[in-house]
Amino acid sequence: MSHAVVVGVDGSAQSAAAAEWAAYQAHRSGRALRMIHAGGTEPALSAEPEDLAQSLPRPVLELRDRLADVLPDLEISCEHVPGHPAHALAAAGHREGLLVLGSRGLGGLAGALVGSVALRAAAHAACPVVLVRTGTDGDVARSDVAVGVDSARPCAEVLGFAFEQAAERGAKLRALESRSLPTGGYVTAAPIDPPEITEALAAEALVRLQDALAPWREKFPGVRVEAEVTGRPAGKALVEAARSASLVVVGRRTPKIRPAVPGLGAVAHAVLHHTHGPVAVVPHD
Numbered sequence: 001m002s003h004a005v006v007v008g009v010d011g012s013a014q015s016a017a018a019a020e021w022a023a024y025q026a027h028r029s030g031r032a033l034r035m036i037h038a039g040g041t042e043p044a045l046s047a048e049p050e051d052l053a054q055s056l057p058r059p060v061l062e063l064r065d066r067l068a069d070v071l072p073d074l075e076i077s078c079e080h081v082p083g084h085p086a087h088a089l090a091a092a093g094h095r096e097g098l099l100v101l102g103s104r105g106l107g108g109l110a111g112a113l114v115g116s117v118a119l120r121a122a123a124h125a126a127c128p129v130v131l132v133r134t135g136t137d138g139d140v141a142r143s144d145v146a147v148g149v150d151s152a153r154p155c156a157e158v159l160g161f162a163f164e165q166a167a168e169r170g171a172k173l174r175a176l177e178s179r180s181l182p183t184g185g186y187v188t189a190a191p192i193d194p195p196e197i198t199e200a201l202a203a204e205a206l207v208r209l210q211d212a213l214a215p216w217r218e219k220f221p222g223v224r225v226e227a228e229v230t231g232r233p234a235g236k237a238l239v240e241a242a243r244s245a246s247l248v249v250v251g252r253r254t255p256k257i258r259p260a261v262p263g264l265g266a267v268a269h270a271v272l273h274h275t276h277g278p279v280a281v282v283p284h285d
Contacts, residue, residue, distance in 0.1 A: 004032040007100040008089045008117070009078075010039075011059035014102025018132040021278060022100035023067045023074060025130075028168045032075035035064055036092055038085040056080060086120035094126045103131040103272070103279075122272075123252070123264050128161050128282045130247070136278055146174040146241040147249040148234050148267060151205070154212035157284040158251040163220045165247055165280070172224040174241055175213055178234035179205045205229040235270030242275040249280045 007022035009015040019035060026033040037056050056078060064078045081088045093099025101118045122129040147162035166173040179202070206229045217225055230237045242248045250268045264272070264281065272279050 004034040004077075004096045005029075005098050005100060006034045006036060006089070006093045006096045008085065008102070008121075009035050009037055009060050009063060010085075011057045011063075012102060013134045014132075016059075016063055016102070017134045017136050018100045018102040018130075019063055019067060021130070021132045021136055023071055023076075025098075025100070025168075027071050027074050032077065033067070034092070034096060035060070035076065035078040036081050036089060037079070038081045038083065038088040038092075086117045086124065089117070090121045090125040090127075090129075093121075093129065097127050098130070099125055099127055100130045100132060103133050119264070119272075122268075122281045126254075126283060128280050130278055130280045131272060132278045133276060135276075143169070143171045144174050144241070144245040145169065145171050145247045145249065146176060146238060146245040148238050148251065149175045149177045149209060149212060151177055151208040151212040155251050155282075155284045158249060158282045159213070159216050161280065161282045162249040163216045163223055165249065166223045167220050169246060170222075171246060172226060174245070175209065175225060175227045176234070176237050176241055177205065177209050177227075177229050178232060178237055179229050180231065202229050202231075233270075234267045235274075238267070238271050239274045242271070242277050242279075245277060247278050247280055248275055249282060252281050252283045254283045254285060 005022045005026040007015070007019045009019050019033075023033050025031075037060050060078065064076060067074070068076055081092060089099060089101065099121065101121055103118050118129075118131050122131060145162055145166040147158065149159065162173060162175075165171075206227060209227045209229055213225060213227060217223070232240075238248055238250065248271055250265075250271050252264055252268055268279075268281055272281075
């Protein structure tokens with residue numbers, strides 16, 4: 001478990017939504033909240049800690065004070081970190097184990113639905129990154145946590161994060177796997193009913209998914225789990241599940257050879273650009 005939840009703040013409405021979500025996440029999990037204003041240059045070495053704090057943008061300081069009023073028992077720190085915002089935030093999140101960032105709302109060009117800093121940090125960070133849209137209620141009442149699963153290669157990092165989040169919320173976990181199921185006819189010696197084949201293959205896929213979830217059910221016995229195999233594309237299935245979920249969890253494969261330009265993957269991109277609620281991107285091997 002991380003010692004703190006790191007959230008990037010810059011005075012915008014997006015970062016305020018992210019900070020509120022991060023504050024309640026930290027409060028639920030018994031962690032501290034570390035607010036970071038990233039970018040710019042290193043402050044003067046002679047500066048006093050009080051002066052460094054007061055040099056932060058006024059909206060950031062007001063946000064810190066507002067969160068302290070709402071959650072008075074939450075330990076909150078607020079600091080400036082120099083350097084490129086995406087890299088500085090990714091590094092801070094890696095040290096603590098969780099990074100939360102604001103994400104732009106729906107609308108405009110497809111490439112602008114999620115801010116460049118948030119996308120770059122989510123693609124680079126070695127820790128889970130949660131992107132939160134403006135208008136998200138930090139202290140959510142919706143129950144579900146949804147996670148995309150590949151039962152052929154179940155990922156411990158992704159499933160572990162999803163189960164942990166569901167356990168902290170007392171929420172149901174919806175595990176969704178996308179499989180291509182046949183819909184056309186078959187030419188065979190004996191007549192075969194395509195719907196029967198589809199149902200049999202779906203049932204077999206569901207058994208594999210349940211087997212992949214079994215070790216995590218044992219580790220988190222208090223989490224209610226709903227497993228589902230769908231013939232819809234993974235991105236569309238998760239976007240639809242997000243309508244009733246407090247969090248959607250997707251994986252991001254980390255290649256053994258680091259590419260020049262890290263990517264998020266097609267499913268993560270689809271979910272980030274079309275989901276209204278918080279999305280967690282979890283790196284894995």
